[in-house]
Structures are given as C-alpha cells and as structure tokens.
C-alpha cells in the first residue's frame with residue numbers, strides 16, 4: 001500500500017488530482033473509475049485547473065461507481081449532474097465516453113445488466129477513485145457487503161442517507177432510499193485503487209480498512225485484497241492509524257510518491 005498522509009484536505013485534493021493526471025499521461029486511452037461526494041469536489045477542481053493550464057482529457061473514458069435510484073440525470077442531486085457540474089462540463093472530456101448508471105431507467109433490473117455489460121466490455125479500469133463512508137462503505141456497498149458482489153441495487157443505510165442529506169437541502173425524506181452501485185468485486189477488478197479520506201469522521205473507518213481484519217461489516221477493508229492501492233489521507237482521517245510513523249517513513253523513501261509531487265509542481269503551482 002502507498003499511504004500518503006498530508007497536512008490538510010486541500011493538500012489531499014491536490015495530491016489526488018496529481019495522481020490522476022500522472023495515470024492519464026502514462027496511458028494512451030485511460031479508463032477511469034470515478035466517485036462523487038464532498039471529498040472529491042476539490043479533486044475535480046484541481047483537474048479543471050489542470051485543464052485550464054493545458055492538460056488534455058479528450059482521451060479518457062470514465063465509469064462512475066454509483067447513482068441514486070429514482071433521480072433523473074438532470075436532477076441537481078443526481079451523481080450525473082454532480083459529474084457534469086464539477087468535471088465533465090468544465091473540461092474537454094468526451095461526453096459520449098462518460099458512463100454512470102441511469103437512476104430513472106424504465107427497468108432498473110435492465111439498467112443493472114446494462115451497466116454490468118458496459119463494465120465488462122471496457123475491461124479492467126486503470127484507476128478506481130474511492131471515497132469512504134463513515135460506516136466504511138465504498139461506492140454504495142453498505143455493510144455488510146459481500147466481497148464477491150457485482151453491480152446491483154442496494155438499500156442505503158440510515159447513516160448514509162443522513163450523511164448525504166446536505167445535497168437535498170437537509171430533507172432526509174428527499175434522500176433516495178436505494179442506489180445502484182458497482183460491487184466490491186467490480187471495484188477490485190481495477191488495476192489501481194485510490195482511496196481518499198479527509199476529516200475526523202472518517203478516522204475509524206480508515207483505520208479499520210487499513211489495519212483491521214477483512215470483514216463484510218467494513219466493506220472498505222476489501223482493499224487489502226488488492227495488489228495496487230493508494231490511500232491519500234489528511235492528518236484527521238489518519239488519526240486512528242497505529243503505524244503512522246512507518247507510513248511516513250515509507251512515503252519519504254518512495255520514488256512513486258515523489259513522482260506525483262512533480263505533477264503538482266507542473267500543473268498546479270505554475
């Protein structure tokens with residue numbers, strides 16, 4: 001695992017964006033798995049900034065982790081609208097190569113099949129971006145989540161609906177009860193996982209995911225099964241990790257981690 005612990009959320013957002021840029025530059029047709037949520041807003045802000053400084057996103061294909069069931073893509077609270085607003089509409093990403101499940105499809109059963117097939121046809125994604133819920137979910141894989149799960153409809157937990165109520169003017173009853181999400185096994189098929197967390201509310205889930213046992217009741221712990229994982233944290237989210245000194249020492253000696261800092265200098269601080 002490449003564990004990077006940075007001073008604050010702003011640095012985490014910048015570093016994560018730089019890691020994505022470096023992935024894109026190393027591949028002719030990068031396939032990215034994307035996430036939404038508050039943590040990612042700042043990441044997309046930096047990607048837009050890089051575009052404004054000449055970075056080209058025209059060759060990327062994207063697949064988002066999840067979407068609310070019952071929201072149309074033009075509903076402001078939908079994840080499609082989020083992606084359009086924060087990233088796609090502000091850069092030269094080819095719209096036809098951006099994919100999210102349709103939250104208001106005529107048949108959600110067919111929509112699940114359709115998204116599964118799309119992902120299968122695409123093959124392994126080069127990088128999968130992940131946030132983490134306070135309850136340890138990744139995507140919308142609520143605990144307990146089978147590590148063998150694939151794209152499916154899931155009932156959202158009360159905690160997650162409360163966590164996300166901000167996007168619905170804090171009206172809990174407006175937060176959809178269900179979502180369509182890539183499964184844990186779908187996520188694990190990506191070539192590289194990048195998990196990002198900031199703030200104290202994530203500290204317990206982060207510590208469990210990295211240093212705790214593998215368990216369905218902490219879906220994010222499944223990342224331990226993957227061969228290439230990056231975890232980008234601020235001090236608050238890293239707070240309950242026991243081996244912090246070790247992670248800092250490893251990071252200081254890692255050329256891979258230093259390479260990403262070069263991208264920050266090139267695209268974000270010029």
Ligand code: F6R
Pocket residue numbers: 034035036037038039040065066130131132133134137138139140
């Ligand atoms: C969103 C997603 C979720 C979020 C997680 C963290 O596409 O897959 O797993 O990443 O709920 O959300 P924030 O960043 O809002 O705390």
